[in-house]
Amino acid sequence: MKRRVAILISGRGSNMAALIEAAKAADFPAEIVAVISNRADAAGLEKAAASGIATIVIESKPFGKDRAGFEKVLQAALDRHGIELICLGGFMRLFTAEFTRAWYGRMLNIHPSLLPSFPGLDPHGQALRAGVKLSGATVHFVIPETDAGPIVMQGAVTVADDDTAETLAARVITIEHRIYPEALRLLASGRLKLEGDLCKTVGSGATDDTLIAPAP
Incomplete structure (x- = not known):
């Protein structure tokens, strides 16, 4: 069902x-x-x-x-x-x-940063001002605090030296569109388990996938 x-x-x-x-x-x-x-x-x-x-x-x-x-x-x-x-x-x-x-545990939100970094307004500007080399998006469960709550899924993109908030946002939103449906799939299929402030995914494990920036 x-x-x-x-x-x-x-x-x-x-x-x-x-x-x-x-x-x-x-x-x-x-x-x-x-x-x-x-x-x-x-x-x-x-x-x-x-x-x-x-x-x-x-x-x-x-x-x-x-x-x-x-x-x-x-x-x-x-x-x-x-x-x-x-x-x-x-x-x-x-x-x-x-x-x-x-x-709680039934409401998801997505934020265009790798939380807990850069919550709130202008996350892309915050990321650029901090000089991070990776940014991305986070799907999380909603709690009373803004852009907080157990993290369900994250996706990352590299940040270029000449990025603006607009160009970075354009790359991050493609990640948003990939991870949000997958996070909903996990929730709806019963694969997410809340343990205190953490969200665990049933059947998931570590992979060898890495993202390094700037590329060596």
Whole structure:
């Protein structure tokens, strides 16, 4: 039985599109049944509708700072669609601790850095200013703290000396589109196990794959 997933977006939904595409595979263990946006003008809504997925708009602006009020309406929508798992795809609204605790272990987010490095805003600029040679993206479980929570999967790219935040972002997003569907696959198939603050993957082991930068 495929797990029922909702994707929450606020904008163009590029990671949403990658998840929808991956879920079309017959052997994918999850189905995207709803895309929910807190903005009526989110471009991703049109993409989702074109794929035959139910779209829901819950405007967050009228709620102001009343996060709990917004989440009550959101939870009702999730309940109506029988949602079991949530993927955040550029969802630009913070949750209350109560909501994240209620969905702990069932809600994923993706961040364009190798967490715990460079959380928050402008991760690519942060990476360039730090002079790192590798950057990437991280899929993690959502907890009350922003860009924290047990790490599920990471992917890395090399950083060039002449990179800008824009050129680095363009490479990292290709990694995002690869690892987010795979992280959802692991979660939906029951291969992830939470042990305290750590996420372990059943059946995984070390490999000889390495990424060295700059190349020797």
